[in-house]
Structures are given as structure tokens and as C-alpha cells.
Amino acid sequence: MSHHIVEARDLAYAYPDGTRALKGVSFRITHGESVALVGPNGAGKSTLLLQLNGFLRPTQGEVRIGNLPITPKTLDQIRRTVGVIFQDPDDQLFMPTVREDVTFGPLNMGFPRQEAESIAEAVLAQVGMSDIADRAPYHLSAGQKRAVAIAAVLAMSPDILVLDEPSSHLDPKGRRRLIDLLHGFSHTKIIATHDLDLALDLCPRTIVIADGRVREDGPTLRLFQDQALLEECALELPLRMQGCPICHPQHPPSPSPGR
Ligand SMILES: Nc1ncnc2c1ncn2[C@@H]1O[C@H](COP(=O)(O)OP(=O)(O)O)[C@@H](O)[C@H]1O
Ligand SMILES: [Mg+2]
Structure with missing residues (x-):
């Protein structure tokens, strides 16, 4: 597959x-491309992401990668191409140590x-988690778990x-670290999120x-x-756009007192 195009055609489930x-x-x-998938709760974002590497099979239409x-025949190849990071890292991490969790994928391949x-070792260094390689995943903080889940997929x-709500349960520092990490990837990225600042x-x-x-697809x-x-x-x-006089000329900043 030379071009990693993700295409959904009249997909129903x-x-x-x-x-x-x-x-x-x-x-x-x-x-x-880096594409955000946003929408209200229950809109179908997670269901859509689960279609992208065949965890769920459409009832109508199809997904094409490249x-x-x-199809059942292409599933192995598709899963090597599309890495899905679930909303809850606990669904992804199941080995006694971080190192074993991240080694599991390559061994399986x-x-x-x-x-x-x-x-x-290389991917744990990439996500800044080398120091915790021998810890048990279930004892980690939310941010550490997320980083390890990403490492396990990168391996x-x-x-x-494909990431489902990657910034949920992260504190501001962990969230910033995640954004910086994702910025560094040249991969095609599809990110379902409620965090419009992250998007x-x-x-x-x-x-x-x-x-x-x-409902919409655009810049x-x-x-x-x-x-x-x-x-x-x-x-x-997004916080960054709130009260911005350029984005919202109808709400000019209030005059300073005394003017
Ligand atoms: N395992 C399931 N069984 C039945 N309905 C489900 C299941 N998972 C999700 N749904 C329903 O599918 C719809 C889309 O859900 P979901 O894809 O999780 O939305 P989002 O991720 O946008 O919040 C919702 O109506 C939800 O209740
Ligand atoms: Mg969801």
C-alpha cells in the first residue's frame, strides 16, 4: 500500500x-492528514473508529485502507497499517509489566x-516512558497509561x-505532553475528541x-x-477562540473601566 488513504463509503452499522x-x-x-472527529455523545464516533481496522464489520457500505x-482476508494487513488506541487504556494494557505490554505486539508479528x-525500548523512549518499563500498567497514572497504550500501538x-478521546482523564500537563507527542508524528491521524482545543x-x-x-466536513x-x-x-x-475579537466581531472586548 503506497498511499495510506482511509475511505468510508456509505458506511452503516x-x-x-x-x-x-x-x-x-x-x-x-x-x-x-490529521483529522478530528467531533460530535455529541452517542453520535457514532467510537463506532466509526472501530470500523477502521475491522473490529466491527459494516452492515452496509465499506471501509477501504489504501x-x-x-475483509476477513485483508484484516491482518489492515491491522498492521491502522493502529487504534482505545478510549480506555485498560482495554489495551493487560500484561504484568509495561515492557511486556509493548513487546507483545512485535512478538505477535x-x-x-x-x-x-x-x-x-525505542517506542517507550519516544513517548517518554522508559523509566516505568518495569512497572505494572494498572498502577500507572492516566497520562502514563495513555502514553504506554500509544507506545504499544507504535511498536x-x-x-x-486512530485515537478515541485521547485527552480524557488527563491533567493539563499530561494533555500538553500528549499533544506535543502527537504533533511529532507524521502518521495519518484520526482523532475522536470532545477537546476542541486539542483538535x-x-x-x-x-x-x-x-x-x-x-454533519460537516471541512477546515x-x-x-x-x-x-x-x-x-x-x-x-x-475552544478556549483559545473564546472572546477573540477577530473570530467574534459581534462581541468586541468590553471597554476598560474609566473609559
Ligand atoms: N455495544 C453497543 N450495543 C448497542 N448500542 C451501542 C453499543 N455501543 C454503542 N452503542 C450505541 O451506538 C450509538 C453510537 O455510540 P458511540 O459510537 O459510542 O458514540 P460516540 O463515541 O460518538 O459517543 C449510541 O446510540 C450508543 O448508545
Ligand atoms: Mg465515544
């Missing part, structure tokens, strides 16, 4: 209980142990990184999902200036 979580979603994300449709261990050298920082393009459909800055859209989707204007 209903859970076994009949809930229609996706109702015909189409988009095309090209090599190296020139490959996701057939790397000899020594090589798998040196890959693990499998995916070309496309503004990392993603020039945003897809707004509402009620299982694409992040333009979409975030659309107050009605944000309100409709229960989203908060």
Missing part, C-alpha cells in the same frame, strides 16, 4: 440490539524476542493512528458526526467559528 449507530457515512482521508477493502524488546509500526492544535480538518451521519477553524453548529452538536468553543 447497527449493533446486534438493533441500535443504528452509523447511517451512511462517507469521507476520504488522504496520506498524512486500495484494500477491509513474528519478531524474535531480542528485536521485539529493542523495538519496545507495531502502523502508518495510520484545533492538531487537526487542520474536522469531520462533525451527528446521529450517525457526517477546523472554519467549522469552529460556526456557533450554531457547535451548539447543535453540544460542543464548546
Whole structure:
């Protein structure tokens, strides 16, 4: 696969209980793009991400990665290309130590142990977690867990990184560290988030999902200036844009007292 394009074509998905979580979603994300996926709770963001490496199979339409449709036959290759970092790192980390968790993927891909261990060391250094390699994942802070989950996915050298609510439960410092880390990746990135400041920082393009459909798809800055859209989707204007006289000329800064 030379170009890591992610394409959804009229994608629909209903859970076994009949809930229609996706109702015909189409988009095309090209090599190296960073795209935020935003929308109200229950809009279908997580369901959509789970389609991108075949954890869930569509009830209608298809997902293509590069020139490959996701099918049982292509699943192994797709999962080496698309790395998904779940919303809850506890769903991803299950070994007794951080080092073993990060070595697990490369071992599973057939790397000899020594090589798998040196890959693990390199990615733990990349996410700044070398010092905790021998700790148990379940004793770590939320930020450390998130960084280790990212390392475990990076260890499998995916070309496309998919992250579900990566900044949830992080303190401001951990969040800033995560943003800096993600900034450093040249991967194609797809990030579902409620954190519009993070989206503004990392993603020039945003897809707004509402009620299982694409509500908007365009430049992040333009979409975030659309107050009605944000309100409709229960989203908060990024802090950085609040009260900005350029973005909101109708709300000029109040005059200073005494003037
Ligand atoms: N395992 C499940 N079984 C049935 N319905 C589900 C399941 N997971 C999510 N849903 C429903 O699918 C819809 C989309 O959910 P989700 O993709 O989690 O939205 P988001 O990530 O945007 O909050 C919601 O109506 C949700 O209640
Ligand atoms: Mg979700």
C-alpha cells in the first residue's frame, strides 16, 4: 500500500440490539492528514473508529485502507497499517509489566524476542516512558497509561493512528505532553475528541458526526467559528477562540473601566 488513504463509503452499522449507530457515512482521508472527529455523545464516533481496522464489520457500505477493502482476508494487513488506541487504556494494557505490554505486539508479528524488546525500548523512549518499563500498567497514572497504550500501538509500526478521546482523564500537563507527542508524528491521524482545543492544535480538518451521519466536513477553524453548529452538536468553543475579537466581531472586548 503506497498511499495510506482511509475511505468510508456509505458506511452503516447497527449493533446486534438493533441500535443504528452509523447511517451512511462517507469521507476520504488522504496520506498524512490529521483529522478530528467531533460530535455529541452517542453520535457514532467510537463506532466509526472501530470500523477502521475491522473490529466491527459494516452492515452496509465499506471501509477501504489504501486500495484494500477491509475483509476477513485483508484484516491482518489492515491491522498492521491502522493502529487504534482505545478510549480506555485498560482495554489495551493487560500484561504484568509495561515492557511486556509493548513487546507483545512485535512478538505477535513474528519478531524474535531480542528485536521485539529493542523495538519496545525505542517506542517507550519516544513517548517518554522508559523509566516505568518495569512497572505494572494498572498502577500507572492516566497520562502514563495513555502514553504506554500509544507506545504499544507504535511498536507495531502502523502508518495510520486512530485515537478515541485521547485527552480524557488527563491533567493539563499530561494533555500538553500528549499533544506535543502527537504533533511529532507524521502518521495519518484520526482523532475522536470532545477537546476542541486539542483538535484545533492538531487537526487542520474536522469531520462533525451527528446521529450517525457526517454533519460537516471541512477546515477546523472554519467549522469552529460556526456557533450554531457547535451548539447543535453540544460542543464548546475552544478556549483559545473564546472572546477573540477577530473570530467574534459581534462581541468586541468590553471597554476598560474609566473609559
Ligand atoms: N455495544 C453497543 N450495543 C448497542 N448500542 C451501542 C453499543 N455501543 C454503542 N452503542 C450505541 O451506538 C450509538 C453510537 O455510540 P458511540 O459510537 O459510542 O458514540 P460516540 O463515541 O460518538 O459517543 C449510541 O446510540 C450508543 O448508545
Ligand atoms: Mg465515544
